[in-house]
Amino acid sequence: MTLPSIENTGWRDRLKHMEIPISIKNDKFLLFCLNKIISGERINLSEGLKLYNTQSLPALCALANLIKKSRFSNNIFFNENLHVNTTNKCVLACRFCAFRKGPRHSDAYELSIEEFIHRIKPYSNTIDEIHSVGGLHPQWTVDHYSELYAKIKEVFPHIHVKSLTAVEIKHISSRSGISVLETLKILKNSGLNSIPGGGAEILVDSVRDRICRGKENTSEYLEIHGLAHSLGIPSNCTMLFGTVETVEERLIHLDKLRIQQDKSSGFQCFVPYPFLPDKTRLPEAQLATTCEIVRIIAVSRLMLDNIPHIKAYRMNIGDHVTSLCINSGADDIDGTVGHEEIMHEAGSKTRLDYDKKQLSKIIISSGQKPVKRNSIYSKFEEYTEINNKSIKIPISY
Numbered sequence: 257m258t259l260p261s262i263e264n265t266g267w268r269d270r271l272k273h274m275e276i277p278i279s280i281k282n283d284k285f286l287l288f289c290l291n292k293i294i295s296g297e298r299i300n301l302s303e304g305l306k307l308y309n310t311q312s313l314p315a316l317c318a319l320a321n322l323i324k325k326s327r328f329s330n331n332i333f334f335n336e337n338l339h340v341n342t343t344n345k346c347v348l349a350c351r352f353c354a355f356r357k358g359p360r361h362s363d364a365y366e367l368s369i370e371e372f373i374h375r376i377k378p379y380s381n382t383i384d385e386i387h388s389v390g391g392l393h394p395q396w397t398v399d400h401y402s403e404l405y406a407k408i409k410e411v412f413p414h415i416h417v418k419s420l421t422a423v424e425i426k427h428i429s430s431r432s433g434i435s436v437l438e439t440l441k442i443l444k445n446s447g448l449n450s451i452p453g454g455g456a457e458i459l460v461d462s463v464r465d466r467i468c469r470g471k472e473n474t475s476e477y478l479e480i481h482g483l484a485h486s487l488g489i490p491s492n493c494t495m496l497f498g499t500v501e502t503v504e505e506r507l508i509h510l511d512k513l514r515i516q517q518d519k520s521s522g523f524q525c526f527v528p529y530p531f532l533p534d535k536t537r538l539p540e541a542q543l544a545t546t547c548e549i550v551r552i553i554a555v556s557r558l559m560l561d562n563i564p565h566i567k568a569y570r571m572n573i574g575d576h577v578t579s580l581c582i583n584s585g586a587d588d589i590d591g592t593v594g595h596e597e598i599m600h601e602a603g604s605k606t607r608l609d610y611d612k613k614q615l616s617k618i619i620i621s622s623g624q625k626p627v628k629r630n631s632i633y634s635k636f637e638e639y640t641e642i643n644n645k646s647i648k649i650p651i652s653y
């Protein structure tokens with residue numbers, strides 16, 4: 257069962273006939289943007305900036321929520337997944353990263369394939385996705401990852417493998433002496449199903465030079481995702497904001513993603529998340545406030561007309577901000593996750609013991625409908641709470 261709006265069809269027609277909240281009707285510029293979107297025109301960079309800076313945050317959120325509802329009605333998606341990181345050893349040292357360790361560090365680790373499988377086993381009856389990223393291991397080549405994915409598929413054939421950032425793919429291809437395309441083909445044949453999208457940071461090279469020198473540049477990030485899309489490997493795309501970039505650079509980032517999506521159309525979901533600070537990394541960071549996080553979610557929904565899903569990533573922003581975001585344009589809160597290191601090493605306190613019932617509670621309390629999805633948004637199950645019991649009912653569109 258598929259959602260018609262996932263193919264980007266019909267939502268503008270539905271939008272045309274939806275009731276417009278009074279806060280939008282009373283704001284000429286928001287009304288202008290709404291009419292532009294209805295007529296299929298794109299919000300440009302200067303309009304995006306004006307939207308981002310609007311004084312009326314509730315009206316901005318109402319507009320983004322209206323667009324979200326035209327695509328997905330009251331549905332908010334989640335999935336049941338597990339994060340397993342392959343290694344925290346990394347040959348790079350991005351300034352925002354609290355996860356990586358130098359290969360000789362006493363806390364550095366690398367999971368053997370058996371250890372990786374062992375991590376999945378306790379969750380294998382409840383999850384249908386493994387989300388796995390890691391550092392740039394100094395020795396591992398494509399052989400290690402293809403053996404890993406093949407083993408996951410052998411032991412847990414029902415589990416979708418969502419793995420590797422663009423820079424990991426670039427590193428593996430260079431370590432293996434083969435092209436990125438060849439690397440992706442081998443990994444896909446071994447069991448890689450999709451790519452999570454991490455590592456986009458801000459797609460402006462002068463910013464990347466300050467926060468993650470040595471990582472793939474903007475065009476490499478986009479090209480690697482485009483190559484994956486050309487092979488039928490869908491991906492997400494992300495944005496790490498609140499380091500040293502300007503608001504204009506955040507909007508340029510959105511623009512670059514939608515241009516890439518016009519070419520390769522394999523981005524399923526956009527996942528923006530703010531930098532989580534500590535005392536040692538990036539002391540000059542312009543940390544994002546809660547309202548900035550909400551503004552980013554809302555403006556993303558308005559500018560990214562060709563990327564269907566916008567995720568409120570609760571591992572990073574927590575349950576409270578997530579609740580705001582799913583009324584401000586976001587339609588997805590990610591998964592049960594089970595185990596998470598990257599955000600928690602950076603200071604996240606988001607609980608890791610939530611099951612689908614607790615995720616549903618976040619969604620229901622926001623006045624919306626929890627819908628469990630699979631990793632590629634092609635299967636959906638609705639959950640509702642009756643007598644404190646989470647029950648499964650079929651959903652129809």
Ligand code: SF4
Pocket residue numbers: 346347348349350353354355356390391392423468471
């Ligand atoms: S963000 Fe990724 S590439 Fe950069 S230091 Fe951390 S693990 Fe390494």
